[in-house]
Amino acid sequence: MNKIYSIIVISFSLLFLSSAVLASSAAKEVKEGNHLYKQKKYDDALGKYSSAKTELPDSDIINFNIGAAMYKKGDFQNAVDAFTRALVTEDKELEARANYNIANSKYSLANLKINTDPSGAASLYREALDYYKRAIELNQDDTEAKYNHELVEKKLKVLLDRLKNQPEKEKKDKEKEKQSKDKQKQDKDKQGQDQQSKPGSDSKQQKGDKAKQSGIKQQDKKGAEHKKDAKKSKGQAVEKSPDEKTGEMSPEEARMLLKAYGNEEAAHMKQGGHGQYENVLKDW
Structure with missing residues (x-):
C-alpha cells in the first residue's frame, strides 16, 4: 500500500518540444528533483519539479513526479490532483502507475476520515477500488494493485456494516446516557434526603413543626405559670394553717377556746346562771 511509482529519468519525449533549449532546461530540473526525492528531501524535490512545471505545465512526467513527492509529504489531496493531471x-x-497512485492516495484520505466522517471514508474507498481496477486492466501483472484492491474491499465491507449498525448504536448510546442522567438525579435526591435526616439538618417543614411545638409548649408553660400565680395570689388571701387544712384543732387553739369558755362560764356563773356544754370537748 505504501508503494509509490516515481520517474527517475525523464522521458526522451521532451525532445519533441518546439524549443530544444526549454526542454533541456526542464529535464535538468527534473533530474535534480529526482535525486533529492531519492534522498527523501521531498520539499526540495518539489521545488525542482515546480520550476520544471513552469516551463512544461502539461508534462505528464513532471505532474506524476509532483504527485509522488506530495504523497510522501502526506499531502494526499494535492497528490491526487497531480496524478490525475x-x-x-x-x-x-x-x-497504470498514475491510477495505482491515485488509488493509494484516496485510500489514505479515507483512513483520515474513517472516525470523523465514515460516510465520506466509504466513498473514498469506493473511488480507490475503481482506480485499482483500472490499474489492473492496464497491467495484468500488477500483483500489488490486485492485493490492495482485495484489502480495500474488505475494509469497505467492515465500514458499511458499521454504518448500517450505527443508528442502533446511537439509540443504545442515548439510552445509556439517559439512564446515567437518571441515576445521577436519583443519587442527588438520595444525598439530599440523607442530609435532611442528619442531626441539625431538619427540613423547613420539620423546623416549622418544631417551632410550632415550641410555641405551644411556651404557651402551656406561660398558662401554667399564670394559673400558679393566680392560685398563689388567692392562697395568700385565704390560706389556711396546716391544722385547718386537716380539719383538726391545735393544742394552743384548744386552750384558747377553753379559756374563752371558762371566762364565759365564769361570767355566767357570776350572773347566777347554770349552764352546760352543748358538746363534749376533746381531751387533749
Whole structure:
C-alpha cells in the first residue's frame, strides 16, 4: 500500500518540444528533483519539479513526479490532483502507475476520515477500488494493485456494516446516557434526603413543626405559670394553717377556746346562771 511509482529519468519525449533549449532546461530540473526525492528531501524535490512545471505545465512526467513527492509529504489531496493531471499521457505504463497512485492516495484520505466522517471514508474507498481496477486492466501483472484492491474491499465491507449498525448504536448510546442522567438525579435526591435526616439538618417543614411545638409548649408553660400565680395570689388571701387544712384543732387553739369558755362560764356563773356544754370537748 505504501508503494509509490516515481520517474527517475525523464522521458526522451521532451525532445519533441518546439524549443530544444526549454526542454533541456526542464529535464535538468527534473533530474535534480529526482535525486533529492531519492534522498527523501521531498520539499526540495518539489521545488525542482515546480520550476520544471513552469516551463512544461502539461508534462505528464513532471505532474506524476509532483504527485509522488506530495504523497510522501502526506499531502494526499494535492497528490491526487497531480496524478490525475498525469493521466493525459499516452504511455500506458505511466497511466497504470498514475491510477495505482491515485488509488493509494484516496485510500489514505479515507483512513483520515474513517472516525470523523465514515460516510465520506466509504466513498473514498469506493473511488480507490475503481482506480485499482483500472490499474489492473492496464497491467495484468500488477500483483500489488490486485492485493490492495482485495484489502480495500474488505475494509469497505467492515465500514458499511458499521454504518448500517450505527443508528442502533446511537439509540443504545442515548439510552445509556439517559439512564446515567437518571441515576445521577436519583443519587442527588438520595444525598439530599440523607442530609435532611442528619442531626441539625431538619427540613423547613420539620423546623416549622418544631417551632410550632415550641410555641405551644411556651404557651402551656406561660398558662401554667399564670394559673400558679393566680392560685398563689388567692392562697395568700385565704390560706389556711396546716391544722385547718386537716380539719383538726391545735393544742394552743384548744386552750384558747377553753379559756374563752371558762371566762364565759365564769361570767355566767357570776350572773347566777347554770349552764352546760352543748358538746363534749376533746381531751387533749
